[in-house]
Amino acid sequence: MIAARGTAQEHHADRDRSPAGVGVPARSPQRLLWERFRRDRLALAALVLLVGLVLVALLAPLIVSLVGARPPDQQSTAYLDAFGSATGPGSANLLGTDELGRDVFSRVLYGARVSLLVAFASTALILLVGVSVGLAAGYYRGWVDTFLSRVTDVMLAFPVLLLALGLGAACSIGAGCLTVDYGRIGVGLILAGAACGGLFVLWARSRDRRAGNAELHTARDALANFAPFALLIALGAVLAYAVGGRGALIQPGLPVVVVIVALGGWPYMARIVRGQVLSLREREFVEAARALGASDRRILLRHILPNLVAPIIVATTLIIPASILFEAALSFLGVGVQDPQASWGAMISDATGTFDTAWWYMTFPGVALVLTVLAFNLVGDGLQDALDPRTGT
Amino acid sequence: MRRLARWATVTGTLVALATFGAACGSSDQGSTTASQETSVDTVPQGVKGGKVTVLAAGDVDFIDPGQTYYAFGYMVDYAVMRPLYSFAPGTLETAQNDLAAGPPVLSDGGRTVTVTLRPDVRYAPPVDRAVTAQDVKYAIERAFSANVPNGYAFNYFSVIEGTPKEPTDGVKPISGLQTPDDQTLVFRLKTKESGTLVAALVMPITMPVPAEYAKPFDAKSPSTYDQHVAFSGPYMIPNDPKTGKLTGREPGKSIELVRSPNWDAATDYRPAYLDGITIQEGNTDAAVSSRRILQGSGLMQGDNAPPAPTIKQAVQRYPDQLKFVPALGPRYVSLNTSIPPFDDLNVRKAVNAVFDRTAMRLTRGGAIIGDIAWGYLPPGFPGFAASGGLKPPAEFDFLQDPDGDPELAAEYMKKAGYPSGRYTGDAKLLTAAINISPGSQTAAVAQNQFEKLGFKLNFRSLSPETMTTKFCGTPQAKVAICTNVATSADFVDPEALLKPYFYGPAITPSNNANWSELDDPRINAAMDAASALPPGDERVNAWADVNKQIVASAAAVPWIWDKTPLIASKDVQSLGNAYLTSWDLSFTSLKP
Numbered sequence A: 001m002i003a004a005r006g007t008a009q010e011h012h013a014d015r016d017r018s019p020a021g022v023g024v025p026a027r028s029p030q031r032l033l034w035e036r037f038r039r040d041r042l043a044l045a046a047l048v049l050l051v052g053l054v055l056v057a058l059l060a061p062l063i064v065s066l067v068g069a070r071p072p073d074q075q076s077t078a079y080l081d082a083f084g085s086a087t088g089p090g091s092a093n094l095l096g097t098d099e100l101g102r103d104v105f106s107r108v109l110y111g112a113r114v115s116l117l118v119a120f121a122s123t124a125l126i127l128l129v130g131v132s133v134g135l136a137a138g139y140y141r142g143w144v145d146t147f148l149s150r151v152t153d154v155m156l157a158f159p160v161l162l163l164a165l166g167l168g169a170a171c172s173i174g175a176g177c178l179t180v181d182y183g184r185i186g187v188g189l190i191l192a193g194a195a196c197g198g199l200f201v202l203w204a205r206s207r208d209r210r211a212g213n214a215e216l217h218t219a220r221d222a223l224a225n226f227a228p229f230a231l232l233i234a235l236g237a238v239l240a241y242a243v244g245g246r247g248a249l250i251q252p253g254l255p256v257v258v259v260i261v262a263l264g265g266w267p268y269m270a271r272i273v274r275g276q277v278l279s280l281r282e283r284e285f286v287e288a289a290r291a292l293g294a295s296d297r298r299i300l301l302r303h304i305l306p307n308l309v310a311p312i313i314v315a316t317t318l319i320i321p322a323s324i325l326f327e328a329a330l331s332f333l334g335v336g337v338q339d340p341q342a343s344w345g346a347m348i349s350d351a352t353g354t355f356d357t358a359w360w361y362m363t364f365p366g367v368a369l370v371l372t373v374l375a376f377n378l379v380g381d382g383l384q385d386a387l388d389p390r391t392g393t
Numbered sequence B: 001m002r003r004l005a006r007w008a009t010v011t012g013t014l015v016a017l018a019t020f021g022a023a024c025g026s027s028d029q030g031s032t033t034a035s036q037e038t039s040v041d042t043v044p045q046g047v048k049g050g051k052v053t054v055l056a057a058g059d060v061d062f063i064d065p066g067q068t069y070y071a072f073g074y075m076v077d078y079a080v081m082r083p084l085y086s087f088a089p090g091t092l093e094t095a096q097n098d099l100a101a102g103p104p105v106l107s108d109g110g111r112t113v114t115v116t117l118r119p120d121v122r123y124a125p126p127v128d129r130a131v132t133a134q135d136v137k138y139a140i141e142r143a144f145s146a147n148v149p150n151g152y153a154f155n156y157f158s159v160i161e162g163t164p165k166e167p168t169d170g171v172k173p174i175s176g177l178q179t180p181d182d183q184t185l186v187f188r189l190k191t192k193e194s195g196t197l198v199a200a201l202v203m204p205i206t207m208p209v210p211a212e213y214a215k216p217f218d219a220k221s222p223s224t225y226d227q228h229v230a231f232s233g234p235y236m237i238p239n240d241p242k243t244g245k246l247t248g249r250e251p252g253k254s255i256e257l258v259r260s261p262n263w264d265a266a267t268d269y270r271p272a273y274l275d276g277i278t279i280q281e282g283n284t285d286a287a288v289s290s291r292r293i294l295q296g297s298g299l300m301q302g303d304n305a306p307p308a309p310t311i312k313q314a315v316q317r318y319p320d321q322l323k324f325v326p327a328l329g330p331r332y333v334s335l336n337t338s339i340p341p342f343d344d345l346n347v348r349k350a351v352n353a354v355f356d357r358t359a360m361r362l363t364r365g366g367a368i369i370g371d372i373a374w375g376y377l378p379p380g381f382p383g384f385a386a387s388g389g390l391k392p393p394a395e396f397d398f399l400q401d402p403d404g405d406p407e408l409a410a411e412y413m414k415k416a417g418y419p420s421g422r423y424t425g426d427a428k429l430l431t432a433a434i435n436i437s438p439g440s441q442t443a444a445v446a447q448n449q450f451e452k453l454g455f456k457l458n459f460r461s462l463s464p465e466t467m468t469t470k471f472c473g474t475p476q477a478k479v480a481i482c483t484n485v486a487t488s489a490d491f492v493d494p495e496a497l498l499k500p501y502f503y504g505p506a507i508t509p510s511n512n513a514n515w516s517e518l519d520d521p522r523i524n525a526a527m528d529a530a531s532a533l534p535p536g537d538e539r540v541n542a543w544a545d546v547n548k549q550i551v552a553s554a555a556a557v558p559w560i561w562d563k564t565p566l567i568a569s570k571d572v573q574s575l576g577n578a579y580l581t582s583w584d585l586s587f588t589s590l591k592p
Helices: A008-020 A029-038 A041-058 A060-067 A104-140 A142-157 A160-171 A182-211 A219-246 A254-280 A284-291 A296-332 A344-354 A359-387 B002-011 B071-080 B133-142 B195-202 B211-218 B286-295 B308-317 B345-354 B357-362 B406-415 B439-452 B464-472 B494-502 B521-531 B537-553
Strands: A177-179 A248-250 B051-055 B085-087 B095-097 B105-107 B112-116 B177-181 B184-188 B254-259 B276-280 B299-301 B322-326 B331-335 B428-434 B456-462 B481-486 B556-567
Touching (some): A029 A041, A029 A359, A041 A060, A041 A104, A041 A359, A060 A104, A104 A254, A104 A344, A104 A359, A160 A254, A160 A296, A296 A344, A296 A359, A344 A359, B051 B286, B071 B254, B112 B195, B133 B211, B286 B299, B286 B556, B299 B556, B345 B406, B357 B556, B428 B464, B439 B456, B464 B481, B494 B521, B521 B537
Parallel strands (some): B051 B299, B428 B456
Antiparallel strands (some): A177 A248, B254 B276, B322 B556
């Protein structure tokens, strides 16, 4: 069976051939992936755990309310003893309280929100930056590759935790970091994007008309030509409306953590993608596309990027737990998520002074952190096995 | 917290007028007692000899008496050097004659202060001679030089004639310091208000420094005398017998104290039982070091107080190994009276009313750590009883309920123009807080109290240094709330606890100690009047009245008059010294 050597391109080929074959039922790449993945019981269990975790994070207020627990930031001296020490697990507080009388159960649940939010947001940033840089460096090679690869090397060589501590400390004071008028910049980007995009579309249509390619200047082509400028407009909108009124690009609190984690993670993604692209750009299907006159953008987005899905997914499943751990480390060191927002790392940090007298306070967020990271890693391993034909049947 | 408090103290334009009577014996009833010889009846009879180890997190700031301004530095310095006067453990009412042979004598209507020194106190080798009045004169003069940065000389000693306005290049003579003979030191003052100076004679600046020995070290910038200190106390740090270079101190690692061969017990009120003391530094985990002390042998606590869970453990399992000394000031949350909405008295009263001070106290260990505060003069301090004692006077309705009174708070908010009883303004109040335990827990509870009234906080968790210097101590930073304020008096007089922190003219652009930026002309005038009063009941009562006026202004939320917990191993007996806020090494021994 030569079906599927691990790339989406060849999965497509396999699917296309099957109906004319010898009666083997057609299976989509996703189905193949799922069938392989579910054979790994451990990974499957981890996936169930992760789905449960996401549900818990999403439904945390509801669960807290159903269980009858107190909100995560509600302090109460009623659950502290005469010395101000926390009380252990019991009917009033399922997982005990912290030193401020807050319910550890609620805080662990809400901590999942923070962990997953930071993990997904920073991973999205990592994907955006890392994949873009990797694609550009691998595909264009030459000075573009040299420049981007050196920048990546510098970032990889940087002691990220120290950088994170510095940034975290700096951006957690005052209004935050990179304080300029983002409202105006955002509006400027929107206007510039709209104007440049419109002009480019008009120019492209007139060019095509002059060249006699009447079938090319359709509305669909106009939209395709406008797409890059739409990105500019979107960026402007984000700056104007999400950041503009608040003064600083990196706000104290969660945004700082997300940026720092992304800053530390994108070079790894960029390296992985660059390596893959260097190989893919020499493949026949790319040459064929190029011979048919496809633009670089089309080759990158329609031919190369789909073939990167597998390694990106695998890398992402490893980056997410690393991001969760990094957020926990930052919060542990006091430059991450700030009180009263619940974070597993901050909870563990707070508990270090009382670990011998209030075991529950460190144990439960610690267990949650370990299980989450372990689950992501197991799912990542499972996906890697499922996507890699060398481990398949 | 002495260090933090002292930073604040020194920064204000403090012109504390404390009198020796107040500092050294004025009780709340106004009975003034001069310094006296110590009764050693209260000192436990320990075994002569033996050694103990002090577990410390960090190092002392300085051994140099001209530079140290930190509780841990004081703990060591008061065992190896002798100031003119000092406080014995267990009492802040009466200062003891230490290097001085008797109390200071005031003449010329208070413009001249004369101190007579004991003739028989000798330096340890290599100086190896008797201490003279010239040594104390030089010790004070050097503290005004740029090479010997001193945190308080300009605040408390600039009343002496001839003191410079700025630190001098090199050590310059001060004309107002005269030594007619080896045992007599005369202070000629610019004004008749000698109280501050006399009260401050308990500070380490009066520990003798032999000029002929120290001058070469003081010529360097900064002075290297810190590594060559001459010892006049019962203990010394081992040194090179020729150069005086300290060999018993490894900064950041350890300090060794051994008996001074020239110390004569007959000249000192300290028993100094131990033969040697080792200070082991780097014990940064207070929970671990506290456990070692409680369960070990021959160990005692240095600069790091045991955490709340350890105090609980000590109370329950090792009660004989735990003692408390009162702190020399209250803890409070400051409200910046120059920043809306705290420029409104009713809003400030509402905040005071809503505060759950019981919850605040629990963050530091609960009732055992101290009484819930309502004012700024702690129990045992002159003016405390005259202010009303432990219970707040009825006029302060907003401080009656230690658990907070949300209904009363809502009423005050309504009076302030918030019909809902909650803050509905747009302001996001910049709040500076400490980021280390237990201060961080205190800050978290304080944050919760403000949120109960609907305030939105721009909350900043900071290191103590940053909070003090960059935020709360800088009016330009516009900090509305400082959650972790701890004040500490340099000497025992109500003025030392009130004027630096609530006097309008004391507000400075940087290193400001009046974090509430309270500038009430009526209170300022009352402070001026109280400062000018002579020692005695009238002065104490006047300051007690100032205390109540500050409380009435609701410029801050006082929440605890705390005590410092001290722990030692089961075979160590020691006494806590309230002035040092630590164990007194000279009153420590091994149990028989």
